[in-house]
Amino acid sequence: RCQALKKWCLKHNLDSLGEDWIFLVLLGVTMALVSWAMDFVSSRGLEAYKWMYLALSDNIGLQFLVWIGYPLVLIIFSALVCQILSPQAVGSGIPELKTIIRGAVLHEYLTIRTFVAKVLGLTAVLSSGLPVGKEGPFVHIASICAALLSKLLSCISGTTAEHYNFCGDILTVGCAVGVGCCFGTP
Secondary structure, eight states: OHHHHHHHHHHHHHHHHHHHHHHHHHHHHHHHHHHHHHHHHHHHHHHHHHHHHHHTTTOHHHHHHHHHHHHHHHHHHHHHHHHHHOGGGSSOSHHHHHHHHTTOOOTTSSSHHHHHHHHHHHHHHHHHTOOOOSHHHHHHHHHHHHHHHHHHHHHHHTOOOOTTTTHHHHHHHHHHHHHHHHTTOO
16 A cells, blocks of 8 residues: 555656656747747848848938838837737836736736737837847746746646746746846756
């Protein structure tokens, strides 16, 4: 009887350890792909910006219009996307995540709509050439991804999780992955 209990405990712990590793690998790969896609699109946007400016080298008035208009259009697009899709996507995201990790419930802050708005808005702002850092927003993006991935894996494994019951460990891991992806660390 004791052997059966020991066997069950060992199997249960290994299963949960395996689920944690699967979660961490999926989160890391997902965020690496999101980071690469955002960097790729924003670098193409900056190349288009430079190309338009240089293509109009014979007309200084149009060059000035491109120099001012291109970033302005992308910044307005970013602001509108965030305001229309999810107003919770505005800002860095780090103060709000600190609040959630401490136990407060911020509704609609860790949703797919906020994820999409944050990714589109940050990509547009980076494409405009505006000198903003992506570390804070990327911490928010990775935490949203961690929360959504946690919910997905809990549905697949058949366990029921309380809403925002995962905030301590899962969101902390999401913050770490977000910072790691920004600096290109493994």
